Amino acid sequence: MKQPTQHFFFDAHLDLSMNAMEWNRDLRWSISEIRASEEGMTDKPDRGNGMVNFESLREGNVGIVVGTQIARYAKRNSGFPGKSWNSPAQAWAQTQGQLAWYRTMAAEGHIRFITNKTTLNSHLAEWELNPINTPIGLIQSLEGADSILSLQHLEKAFEGGLRAIGPAHYGPGVYAYGTDSEGGIGQKGKELLKEMERLGIILDATHLCDQSFWEAMDHFNGAVWASHSNCRSLVPHNRQFSDDQIKVLIERGAVIGSVFDTWMLTPHWKRGISTPVSENITLEIVINHIDHICQLAGNSLHVGIGSDLDGAFGKEQSPADMDTISDLQKLPLLLQNRGYSEQDITGICSGNWLRFLRNHWDGLAV
DSSP states (O other): OOOOOOOOOEEEEEOOOHHHHHHHTTTSSSSSHHHHHHTTTTTTTTTTTTOOHHHHHHHHTTEEEEEEEEOOOOOTTTOOOTSSBHHHHHHHHHHHHHHHHHHHHHHHTTTTEESSSHHHHHHHHOOOOOOOSSSSEEEEEEESSOOOOSSHHHHHHHHHHHHHHSSOSSSSSSSSSSSSSOOOOHHHHHHHHHHHHHHHHHETTTTTHHHHHHHHHOOOSSSSBBOOOOTTTTTTSSSBBOOHHHHHHHTTTEEEEEEOOOGGGOOOOOTTTOOOTTTOOOOHHHHHHHHHHHHTSSTTTTEEOOOOSSSSGGGSSSSSSOOOGGGGGGHHHHHHHHTHHHHHHIIIIIIIIHHHHHHHHHOOOO
């Protein structure tokens, strides 16, 4: 294994448990073993193209990740058949299976749960001294809140370590409307946000449709981030943030994680036809989105990495100059060549997320 490289990385969005439980990937295996095990499989679009495992995270010096639980519910006539569970109860059970996998990996020493400022700081200190033998730090997040059956379930999830929630994913949800749908947060959404605020759970604004986004900003006074989103002015699509949305997030002290899915990096991507090479999509294009946010903010304090690598896509739909997540280490030099200072680069790689969490967790009884 390569020794960890210079820059420490914090990736704010990885669907690790989804890959383990739905894709049946053992992230303890090498990347080559995972890819070989999927040769000839066609049930998922990214078979044989996985980019994330524990080894590649270490090779990239990715010492902290936000690991999701994800299980969407959709009504039968919602337009999302086959992509969601048929009841919130099934979705809850799926997230609990994913949580069980995280806990098993923690028991084996592959990951370590980070839930407050004390565990954050102690993890960072240990990683700096002995990164090879330190578990990868993991902050639990829920992508789409459909699986939260009640506010009592929310409190139980919080007690189990959940620290961030995106109220919606794709389509209409129980608490809000997500990507490719339209609607507001409603009474249930307002109650969810109120309880999240009471508990100190971070609101992840990613995937909220425009109406739900603006209503959430009006009804939630707690900490807000956007774990994995890019810029609508560069790639026009409702999945991306408009400049006005980015400016409001900046005003709220948010950090926005740049996402590496190629269809979110170029307006010309055609699913099933385009390739990263044919569209000349490299990490330079990711930096275009990073730079756009920095220009709107007037500084580099509100952008980080939320790669979403292996988020139902793999190498076939990632920047062409990446083979695994360890290639995040190519970013610092590219940022330097764009004129970013070492302080800026450190912030983008990890420091902005760390500052956000320390500020948020100060004074919270967690």
